[in-house]
Amino acid sequence: MFCYSGGFALNAARGGAVNVIGVDSSLPAVELAKENIVLNNMDPGRITFLREDASEFMKGALSRNExxxxxxxxxxxxxxxxxxxxxxxxxxxxxxxxxxxxxxxxxxxxxxxxxxxxxxxxxxxxxxxxxxxxxxxxx
Structure with a gap:
């Protein structure tokens, strides 16, 4: 949550996480995070960055029992x-x-x-x- 440039997400994927989701309400932050996937030669299929309010995202995830x-x-x-x-x-x-x-x-x-x-x-x-x-x- 609040992924900004995607540092934690990219490190999680590099460390072996199969599926990573990063959430930030800032469009420039999400765009930067997506750019960092490419700059770090990582698999864009394993990392998703979403522009959404973190609280709302978490509430939605809870409602879906995620x-x-x-x-x-x-x-x-x-x-x-x-x-x-x-x-x-x-x-x-x-x-x-x-x-x-x-x-x-x-x-x-x-x-x-x-x-x-x-x-x-x-x-x-x-x-x-x-x-x-x-x-x-x-x-």
């Missing part, structure tokens, strides 16, 4: 300043809750935050722990 072995969630900076922490925490909570539900049991969820205000405050880890508890995850 799950993945690996889910990578790398949203843009949602809390550029401490003032934005409250609003950002709700967005991170929702995104991670959806991503956790899409990750197969025994699978891997890699979640990222480039919002220094969120990670430095310790809120990000607490938010993930709370989201996991709500979904009855095992740690």
């Amino acid at each position: 799950t993945w072995d690996i889910v990578i969630l790398d949203p843009p900076k949602l809390a550029p300043r401490k003032k934005a922490l409250q609003n950002a925490s709700g967005m991170y909570r929702n995104l991670n809750s959806l991503a956790m539900q899409l990750t197969k049991r025994g699978g891997l969820l890699m979640t990222c935050s480039c919002s220094g205000a969120m990670t430095q405050s310790g809120m990000f880890l607490r938010l993930l722990q709370a989201s996991c508890t709500l979904l009855v995850c095992s740690t």
